Amino acid sequence: MKRLIIVISNIMLVATIYCQEVKWYTIEEAIELSKKEPRKMMVDVYTDWCGWCKVMDKNTFGNKIIADYLNENYYPVKLNAEQKEDITIGDQTYKFVAQGRRGYHELAAVLLNGKMGYPSVVFLGMVNNQLQVIYLKQGYTPPKDFDQVIKFFGENYYKNKTWEEFMAEYKSPIEE
Numbered sequence: 287m288k289r290l291i292i293v294i295s296n297i298m299l300v301a302t303i304y305c306q307e308v309k310w311y312t313i314e315e316a317i318e319l320s321k322k323e324p325r326k327m328m329v330d331v332y333t334d335w336c337g338w339c340k341v342m343d344k345n346t347f348g349n350k351i352i353a354d355y356l357n358e359n360y361y362p363v364k365l366n367a368e369q370k371e372d373i374t375i376g377d378q379t380y381k382f383v384a385q386g387r388r389g390y391h392e393l394a395a396v397l398l399n400g401k402m403g404y405p406s407v408v409f410l411g412m413v414n415n416q417l418q419v420i421y422l423k424q425g426y427t428p429p430k431d432f433d434q435v436i437k438f439f440g441e442n443y444y445k446n447k448t449w450e451e452f453m454a455e456y457k458s459p460i461e462e
Contacts, residue, residue: 308353308362313373313393316361320412326420326440327410328356329363331394336404338426349429351460352436359440367394367404375417398422407432409439420444430460 311319316327330347332339346352356362370382373393380393390402397408401424409420420439427435434456438444443452 308347309357310364311361313363313365313375316363317375317417319361324412326360327363327417328360328436329365329397329408329410331365331367331398331404331406331408333367333388333404339405342405342426346427346429346432349433349460352429352433355433355436355440360436365391365394365397367391367398367402398424407435428462430458430462433458433460 310330313327313329319325320327330339330342332343347356367390368382368388369391372382373380373391375393380391380396382391383389383395395402397419398406399422403424405426406422406424407427408422410417411420412418421435421444423435434453437456437458438449438452
């Protein structure tokens with residue numbers, strides 16, 4: 287029995303080290319939080335049927351290094367591109383648009399510039415009290431590559447360095 291408890295404790299410790307959870311917000315919550323403590327927002331635009339979205343949730347957002355960094359430096363937002371509930375930002379209300387078998391949410395279409403591919407990650411920042419898209423990344427992104435992207439934008443390297451200059455200097459702590 288004592289051995290079983292030790293094994294279970296070790297499994298829980300390993301799970302804690304390697305699996306960290308991102309604290310997800312709605313976009314409305316993230317905007318309100320950003321007014322009190324300004325941070326960029328990282329919006330994960332997904333659908334329930336998207337297989338690569340699930341892989342990204344598990345591999346990329348489930349990575350402790352990434353989850354910790356997102357939780358400390360961004361307001362991470364989950365946005366279902368096919369959700370039916372309205373989203374109001376300021377005086378603008380975004381709605382679900384029925385189309386074909388599924389439809390789409392207007393906010394997802396705006397954030398993705400009409401290129402409805404999943405998973406997609408949109409980095410937003412507040413400029414003059416307006417949300418602005420800083421960068422749009424479409425498709426599955428493995429943990430090491432995602433770490434590079436979140437650091438490039440999260441630490442504002444994008445303001446004074448090219449991606450190539452940044453990559454020549456930055457070494458991700460995440461192994462392939």
